[in-house]
Amino acid sequence: xxxxxxxxxxVALALMGCAGATVTETPNLGRTATPAQIAGWDISIQPDGSxxxxxxxxxxxxxxxxxxxxxxxxxxRGAGQPNDPLVGGKGSLASKTPxxxxxxxxPYATTIFDYVRRAMPYLQPQSLTNDEVYAVTAxxxxxxxxxxxxxxxxxxxxxxxxxxxxxxxxVVYPIKPAPR
Amino acid sequence: MAQPERSQGGVxxxxxxxxxxxxxASGVLAASxxxxxxxxxxxxxxWMKSPGAGMSEYGQPSKYEVSVKRTGIASRPGTTGxxxxxxxxxxxxxxxxxxxxxxxxxxxxxxxxxxxKHRLLIHGMVRRPLVFTVEALMRYPRVSxxxxxxxxxxxxxxxxxxxxxxxxxxxxxxVSCSEWTGVPLRLLLEEAGVEPAAQWILxxxxxxxxxxxxxxxxxxxxxxxxxxFQNGERLRPENGYPVRLLLPGYEGNMSVKWLRRLKVVSxxxxxxxxxxxxxxxxADGKALMFTYPMEVKxxxxxxxxxxxxxxxxxxxxxxxxxxxxxxxxxxxVSTDGGKTxxxxxxxxxxxxxxxxxxxxxxxxxxxxxxxxxxxxxxxxAVQPERDKFIADHGNNAIFHYNAxxxxxxxxxxxVKHVYA
Numbered sequence: 001x002x003x004x005x006x007x008x009x010x011v012a013l014a015l016m017g018c019a020g021a022t023v024t025e026t027p028n029l030g031r032t033a034t035p036a037q038i039a040g041w042d043i044s045i046q047p048d049g050s051x052x053x054x055x056x057x058x059x060x061x062x063x064x065x066x067x068x069x070x071x072x073x074x075x076x077r078g079a080g081q082p083n084d085p086l087v088g089g090k091g092s093l094a095s096k097t098p099x100x101x102x103x104x105x106x107p108y109a110t111t112i113f114d115y116v117r118r119a120m121p122y123l124q125p126q127s128l129t130n131d132e133v134y135a136v137t138a139x140x141x142x143x144x145x146x147x148x149x150x151x152x153x154x155x156x157x158x159x160x161x162x163x164x165x166x167x168x169x170x171v172v173y174p175i176k177p178a179p180r
Numbered sequence: 181m182a183q184p185e186r187s188q189g190g191v192x193x194x195x196x197x198x199x200x201x202x203x204x205a206s207g208v209l210a211a212s213x214x215x216x217x218x219x220x221x222x223x224x225x226x227w228m229k230s231p232g233a234g235m236s237e238y239g240q241p242s243k244y245e246v247s248v249k250r251t252g253i254a255s256r257p258g259t260t261g262x263x264x265x266x267x268x269x270x271x272x273x274x275x276x277x278x279x280x281x282x283x284x285x286x287x288x289x290x291x292x293x294x295x296x297k298h299r300l301l302i303h304g305m306v307r308r309p310l311v312f313t314v315e316a317l318m319r320y321p322r323v324s325x326x327x328x329x330x331x332x333x334x335x336x337x338x339x340x341x342x343x344x345x346x347x348x349x350x351x352x353x354x355v356s357c358s359e360w361t362g363v364p365l366r367l368l369l370e371e372a373g374v375e376p377a378a379q380w381i382l383x384x385x386x387x388x389x390x391x392x393x394x395x396x397x398x399x400x401x402x403x404x405x406x407x408x409f410q411n412g413e414r415l416r417p418e419n420g421y422p423v424r425l426l427l428p429g430y431e432g433n434m435s436v437k438w439l440r441r442l443k444v445v446s447x448x449x450x451x452x453x454x455x456x457x458x459x460x461x462x463a464d465g466k467a468l469m470f471t472y473p474m475e476v477k478x479x480x481x482x483x484x485x486x487x488x489x490x491x492x493x494x495x496x497x498x499x500x501x502x503x504x505x506x507x508x509x510x511x512x513v514s515t516d517g518g519k520t521x522x523x524x525x526x527x528x529x530x531x532x533x534x535x536x537x538x539x540x541x542x543x544x545x546x547x548x549x550x551x552x553x554x555x556x557x558x559x560x561a562v563q564p565e566r567d568k569f570i571a572d573h574g575n576n577a578i579f580h581y582n583a584x585x586x587x588x589x590x591x592x593x594x595v596k597h598v599y600a
Contacts, residue, residue, distance in 0.1 A: 030308075044443060045449070093576075094464055096576075111455050119388070119389040172469065
């Protein structure tokens, strides 16, 4: 065996070694996150309510917040214009002009709290207090006839709210059914 | 082909602009407009008679290409940053989209993020929650891959009962393709130590909408990348600088930009953008949820509306095809409204979950006809005719439209969008 052959054998062995390796070495530069760091950033709410903060609100309190912070974009009592309507559309989903609103379309009430807190009002996201977010959530649910006038929305009651369109979603991950 | 010929140097700027309007308005006039100021042989061109411009620190496209720009820019009422812009597909040729022309879809504008101050938090169902600086991420082993990103609302206007009077970019330009380079997400998840019961990851951006989506753990551990580079340079701000998620083949909204947080969880979070949006409402009022991979799709970019023909003769039909399920194996083109089909040439490299360019020579006899393209991928999926697609899904889905696109060629060479 020539020197060249030996060199090639070494390369081949090295390549086999690489092919067998499944673990990629990394520099492990993540710093352990403290509970306080996590608490400050963890704003997402799961559909079972985990992540919901303390606090509460009623439709009446929410109406006041809505008129001040939301109405300019979403219209009087959520009627819409210039941006999305937040009420109505019940029974329209199979029509030629479906209206996808919180009441007619959204499957989980927890999404209202999550989204309003993280992204609304558009020009001042994450500016509402938790009580204000609960109150606006209660007001929107009331406008859609989903809760009563005096119902209080908090971390316990919100995940129990039954959304009218909840059962009309077909989860297709990981398998998408063939078109009918 | 009616690629508008640009006016040449030596033409005063104002005259050039006037010419441009004419050129764009009609391909037939292009030749005469170009001849007006041209340096025909034997005259020596003006630009050979003195030295040209010096070097530059960051190059820009030719000033004669100023009309090639993102198109269909629209934002929600009262906002400038909650909307989309589209890639002008009809003006480009190649699998890679220039970074400055990559489509945009923002929900709360483009944040101005100082990379030194940006952090990524990984927490939830992990052994050790971790915070990463961008500097730290830059030290991890990287992978590079060429992948398209397509907004799942791309071509959503095609659900309308009447064909829209729009260009190829305006209907199909919410797709772009780049070389993405970054850290496999799996490496960071392994460092944090994911608990066995964890099935999903909530991904959240550092934009004012804190845009968030649930990512299946299987995808995260498979080919998900934390992209730091796009086409060889650091990400553009509008594409998620300094770090974004990249989920090859999945609907674009899931590749969360300006990534700041990954929460490992047991169930999907059911965020606004995976419930009230990006769910596909079917004709019966039920909605499909978690329709992740973008389906096999193609569109002819030339000829196309605004890119008409200037008289009978030989032309090259060009277009783009892609599939979130894998690799494009075939693109067929019909020049007689779908009666007969011929295989177009695929331009190498043909890569999985990447834009594949196709070409086919075509002798136009000068009569009216309809052009179509039909793509097939390596899973055997074939682009459906629009009639079939609408019959299956209805007109209300908004998202995941992938039917065959038809362009009508008129006797005068003009190209219009038709449902045929």
